[in-house]
Amino acid sequence: MSDKIKLSKEEVLHLAKLAGLTLTEAEIEKNSAQLAETIDYIQNLDELKTDGVAPTNSVVDLSNVTFEDGTKNTRGLTQVEATANGKNVKENAFAVDRMM
Amino acid sequence: MKDYKPVIGLEIHVELKTKSKMFCQCSADYFGAKPNMHVCPVCMGMPGALPVPNKTAILWMQTIGRALGCTLPKHSKFDRKHYSYPDLPKGYQISQYDEPFAVKGKVLLKNPYLKGGEKEFHITRVHMEEDTAKLIHQGKDSLVDFNRSSVPLVEIVTEPDFTDADDVKAFLEELQVIVRYLGVSDADMEKGSMRLEPNISVRKPGEVGLPKYKVEVKNINSFRFVKAAIEFEVKRQIEILEKGELPKQETRGYDDVHGGTYSQRSKEEAQDYRYFPEPDIPPFEFSEKYISDVENSLPELPSTLLTRFVKEYGVKEIDAYILTRDKKTADYFESIVLNDKIKKAGQAVANVIINKKIATSLPAEKFIEEFLKLGKPVETDTALLDTAVTTVLGANEKAVTEYKSGKQSVIMFLVGQVMKQMKGKADASVVRKTLEEKMK
Known part of the structure; x- marks a missing residue:
């Protein structure tokens, strides 16, 4: 087996950013250790010889599942339903802090 | 300065005008609709909602691919592209990564306005994805409207074949015409149903291969602006290279008011998209017949x-x-x-x-x-013409003398007078001939 994985603080912060998480110093410490442990655990997959094996992109025995354009919409929501659970709704739209 | 060579590749997004959205049956006709009227759990990204692809959208995308000379692979799939932004409710966009619906094409541009008359440009790929929600920036808020979320979007990527802003403009104009011929999109830049993102870099004198950086420019909504943006960027980048520095790899926005580009997002912050196969949508297998039918449907x-x-x-x-x-x-x-x-x-x-x-x-x-x-030549009444010619010659003795003394151009004046007499109902060449004969 390979050496124990070690994650730098930068790597953990980068992953946290991609995941949309804000971590405290203590959490960085904790996640760093736990994530390293997880990666260590699944690293045994590297022992399998997978040369020449096509990646599994789907585990269902289906293909070409589509719908016909313009067919009846049975899942549509009204404007009221759509915004009912919004924390901050303005002018029938979801308001978030200004992005630009 | 002459030895610097621009290297330009294009990413073009075209929104399809299908009736339904890409992965749900909500209406795709969002333009002008009140916010959040054409929505459902799928296009709002609610947990557990399952996307199902629109068959027509895929067919139309493949038609665009074929029209651009691409090969349509028999096997294809969708992938998830992750990033966080309020216009993307699922936290990922359903797109295509390594197995797009169309690959490796070329377009022969025939345009008499182009230097050389015709040029060939290569297409890397054409793939299917979904549009994002629309953000309206207002005061301290950005308002999110999901009507546009999941409207079918086709992305066309070219090879970095372009070296000239005029070629880019000509290519994009041709692309717009092609898409409109196919009847699959309005390709209207003002309405946002066609969007252009050039990737621009400059090759240094003697440099081989692609430059080590590229700058992507967004927010361009006219062919004129794409030309202006490219010319601005090339000049800006050459100035940096002249100083012996390397321009930053980044995304810049085009500012049509000031005619320049400004930094939007640097490479350091650029997203790590974490693509992986979309598990909610089974893969696609296309028969040879299906692919030849797409080919045969091309106008x-x-x-x-x-x-x-x-x-x-x-x-x-x-x-x-x-x-x-x-x-x-x-x-x-x-x-x-x-x-x-x-x-x-x-x-x-x-x-x-x-x-x-x-x-x-x-x-x-x-x-x-x-x-x-x-x-049809005007029929001339010869009897009327004779009378008119006699009258005109009689009334314009001075002109007749001038003509006879060699001032040939006077004849046009006389023709005009005769035409006037005949209220235009005469063939001017016949009138001229008659006049010439009478004045011999």
């Missing part, structure tokens, strides 16, 4: 039509180019030319259409009637 494309108009109807290339800029005009032109009464007078019909002498909104029959009237 004649503008460049083919242009060549044919020149060859079959003797139309000047530049006029054939103008006639083929929209399919309706091209089809109308051909229906007129092919009418027995017209006898394939291609250039004459082209002139009339281009100079708007007869409206192309007329039914073909009516157009032909008007056209034949235009071509």
Whole structure:
């Protein structure tokens, strides 16, 4: 087996950013250790010889599942339903802090 | 400065005008609708909602791919592209990564306005994805409207084949015409149904291969601006290279008010998209028959039509180019030319259409009637002409003397006088001949 994985603080912060998480110093410490442990655990997959094996992109025995354009919409929501659970709704739209 | 060579590749997004959205049956016709009217759990990204692809959208995307000379692989799938932004409710966009619906194409650009007349550009790939929600920035808020979320979006990526802003503009104009010929999108830049993102870098003198950086420019909503943005960027980048530095790899926005570009997002912050196969959508397998059916459904494309108009109807290339800029005009032109009464007078019909002498909104029959009237020489009443010529010569003795003494140009004045007498009902060449004979 390979050496124990070690994650730098930068790597953990980068992953946290991609995941949309804000971590405290203590959490960085904790996640760093736990994530390293997880990666260590699944690293045994590297022992399998997978040369020449096509990646599994789907585990269902289906293909070409589509719908016909313009067919009846049975899942549509009204404007009221759509915004009912919004924390901050303005002018029938979801308001978030200004992005630009 | 001359040895610097711009290297430009393009990413173009085209929104399809299907009735339904890409992965749900909500209406895709969002333009002008009140916010959050065309929505459902799928396009709002609610947990557990399952996306199902729109069959027509895939077919239309493949049609665009074929029209751009791409190969349509038999196997394909969707992937998830992750990033966090309020316009993306799922936290990922359903797109295509390593197995797009169309790959490796080329477009032969025939354009008489282009240096050299024609050029070939290569297409890397064409893939299917979904549009994002619309953000309206207002005061301290950004308002999110999901009507546009999951509207079918086609992304076309070219090779970095372009070295000149004019070529880019010509290519994009042709692409817009092609997409409109196919009838799959309005490709309207003002409405945002066609969006352009050039990737620009500059090769240093003597440098081989692609430069080590590239700058992507967004927010361009006209062909004129794409040219301006490229010219601005090339100049900006050369100035940096001249100083011996390397321009930063980044995304810049185009500012049409000031005519320049500004930094939006640097590479350091650029997203790590974490693509992986979309587990909610089974893969696609296309039969040979399906693929050949897509091929056979293609209409004649503008460049083919242009060549044919020149060859079959003797139309000047530049006029054939103008006639083929929209399919309706091209089809109308051909229906007129092919009418027995017209006898394939291609250039004459082209002139009339281009100079708007007869409206192309007329039914073909009516157009032909008007056209034949235009071509017919005016019948001249010879008895009336004799009287008119005698009167005019009698009333303009001075002019007659001048003519006889060698001032030939006076004849035009006399022709005009006779035409006036005959209220225009005479053939000017016949009038001239009669005058010349009488003054011998």
